[in-house]
Amino acid sequence: MTEQGKERAAERAAARKRMGAATDMVQNQPLSVRCVHMDRVGPPMLPGAYNNTYQIIQSPGYITILVEMLHWVRVIPLDNRPHMPSDVHQWVGSYSGRWEGNTLVIDSANCTEKTAFQGASEKMHLIERLTRTDEDTIRYQFTVDDPSTWTKPWSAELSFKKTVGPIFEHACHEGNYGLGNTLAGARAEEKRAAAKKQ
DSSP: OOOOHHHHHHHHHHHHHHHHHHTOOOGSSSSSTTOOOOOOGGGSSSOOOOOOOOOEEEEETEEEEEEEEGGEEEESSSSOOOEEEEEBBBBTEEEEEEEETTTTEEEEEEOOOTGGGOOOOTTTTEEEEEEEEEEEEEEEEEEEEOOTTOOEEEEEEEEEOOOSSSOOOOOOTTTHHHHHHHHHHHHHHHHHHHHOOO
C-alpha cells in the first residue's frame, strides 16, 4: 500500500472512532445496512454468503448483469465508449465493455470513494474479464489499478458456477428493525440526557 493509501485508511479509521460504533447513530450505519450499496455488487463482483447470484443477459450492443443482492443492475455498453468525465463519480462507476475472443472485458472507472473497493480512491481503474470455461463455469478475473492506494496493480481470479433456479427477491428491510431501533435508542438517550439537565 502507498503512503497516501495508508493515510487515507488511517483517516477513515479515525473518523469511525470519532463517530462511534455503527449502532450509535444512523449516520454511522454502512451503506449496506441502508440498502444503498453492497460490496458484492461490484466492481469487482465478489459473492457473499447469501444472495450471491448474478444473472448475465446479452442483448444487441449491451451486457446486463443483474445482481441478486439489492437487485442492482449493471448495464454495460459493448461499444468500447470512453468513460464519463473524471470528475463524475457514481456508486459503481462507469463501465465500457468489449469482446476479446470469447472473453467479455469490462473496463470500470469513476467509482465514488464511498463505495471504492478495499479503500481505493476515486481514481481506481478496474478491468474485469469473464470467460465461459465450460457449460457450467465462468472464470472471473479482475485487475485493480490505483497508484494512490497500491504500489502496483494486482489481480485476482475466481470461478462462478451456474445456478439452477430463480433469483430471489432481496427485501432489504422487510422485517429488519435495526435502523428503527437505532433511531428509537437515540431518541431515548436524548430524552434521558434532557431529563438529567432538569
